[in-house]
Amino acid sequence: MSAESEALPTPESIAKYVKQNMQKARKSSSTMAMMQHKGGQEIVREDDYKGHHVVIRTTYNITVDGKEVTGHIMLTNAGQVQYHGLPNYSFDSTVDLVRALIDNFPEDFQKGKQRSGLRDRSDMGGRGGRPTGGNRSSMGGMKMLGRGVTKPPKAALKKKFTTKSKRRLAKRKSK
Amino acid sequence: MSVSRRNILKDATVLQKYCDGVNKLKNEFTGPTTQDLGVDGPPQPVSTYELFVVWHVNAMMTPTPAQGNPAGRNAAHRGPVFLPWHRFMLRQLELNLQRVLDDRDFGLPYWDWAADGEGSPQDQLNSALWAPNGIGGSGAPITTGPFVFDPNENSSFRVRIDTDSNGNLEQVNRGLERTLGQDIDTLPNKTDTTKVLQSTPYDDAPWTVSSSGFRNQAEGWVGADGPGMHNRVHVWVGGDMSPASSPNDPVFFLNHCNVDRIWEAWMQQHGRVYVPDQKAPRSLKGHRIDDQLSSLISPSTTPAAVLDVFAQYEYDSLDV
Helix, strand or coil: CCHHHHCCCCHHHHHHHHHHHHHHHHHHHHHHHHHCCCCCEEEEEEEEECCEEEEEEEEECCEECCEECCCCEEECCCCCEEECCEEEEEECCHHHHHHHHHHHCHHHHCCCCCCCCCEECCCCCCCCCCCCCCCHHHHCCECCCCCCCCCCCHHHHHHHHHHHHHHHHHHHHCC | CCEEECEHHHCHHHHHHHHHHHHHHHCCEEEEECCCCCCCCCCCEEEHHHHHHHHHHHHHCCECCCCCCCCCCECCCCCCCHHHHHHHHHHHHHHHHHHHHCCCCCCCCECCHHHHCCCCHHHHHCCHHHCCCCCCCCECCCCCCCCCCCCCCCCCCCEEEEECCCCCEEEEEECCCECCCCCCCCCCCHHHHHHHHCCCCCCCCCCCCCCCCHHHHHHCCCCCCCCCHHHHHHHHHCHHHCCCCHHHCCHHHHHHHHHHHHHHHHHHHHCCCCCCCCCCCHHHCCCCCCCCCCCCCCCCCCCHHHCCCCCCEEECCCCC
16 A cells, blocks of 8 residues: 555545545546436447457437436446446346336436435435335346245245335325 | 454454444544535535445546446446455545544454355345344344434434435435345355456456456456356345445445455465556556556555555455
């Protein structure tokens, strides 16, 4: 490690370095906001094969209930779909990706969601109320073989978590 | 002074100190606000712990090269710098924990998830790590352990900043969430770690998630069995470990400390080597051996400077 980065931090040094670095941080945030892909995202894949240079351009324009999904998508040359908002996942198809987004961020896809400001969800059970356990059916395209492990029947899971989801939804509607 | 990094499941004292230290950093506010860091909403103070969350998101949102696909290689992931950058981040957390614990001997603990991965899926869920006297269990929000949220208690653990479905930072006020074992059944196991330790070189062209070599295996983009290694742990824990704001869950650092331990074990076998070197093209800026690493709360460092950490810390075991 560099000697500078090894110095024992203090509250003052943290504030100082955040101030120094936040210009860069703010710039990267605003840059990324500008780079959000409104109006579609083109992904370019290239390959060199037997002396030929291959370029494949794919344009994604994804909407959910008419609302555009503007996060960044990545396609690997093996055909896997990856996404900035779920950075450790890999999907077999973009449909599977969007289903996972709806599962993981249900509040983002509710009608009338306020984008800006503090979202006090302490009474809502958390990240938009994703059911503990999730809806596995929509994760079916993610590569997640279970090493031969037998899972509970999906129907049982669906019943359990659907009931919980309905309770949460009813609670929100009553607010 | 070199400190010892220990297995969190084999040392109750280090577990207790880690949880105490995290809660102290969650309640320390040194001045930066959400407005300073470009987070939408009313200006709110940002705790030292949450600065690590913002730092991680900002690094992830910094494409490398700058004109590249932001979902591709970034300043901390999906390329060679994945291991050095997280080593730098872990060390900054360790130094801050030493400070708030007033204990210069404190070493960041690791979670040997591959040891848990040797058990059945049910055994993995029943690991002592997730017990009330561990770091708490599954839930939305979690209801056991040292990081339980109480909306009426300001000092209780709460998530204040996370990322939305597009990866943007946003303000929230809620408890920590985990969905253990729900999106994937099993953790990586010792067969996986043994295989990864044998992979060489450190990294290779095209320096992405399609690369051969150790880094990409350790990050978890390679493998026929779904997400591997580091990625698989994120997916297995789920909840707040899923989005770019994954450092919100203190298990993030226990996972990465184990990844760092695996890297250290790899270097013991294959040498303290790193690629690409500084002669690599500018398109790899941010990933070359002498490039500056993305930093927020401290001065920066370089991959070269973090290859040998013997003066700072050592692991109690490199049996990964």
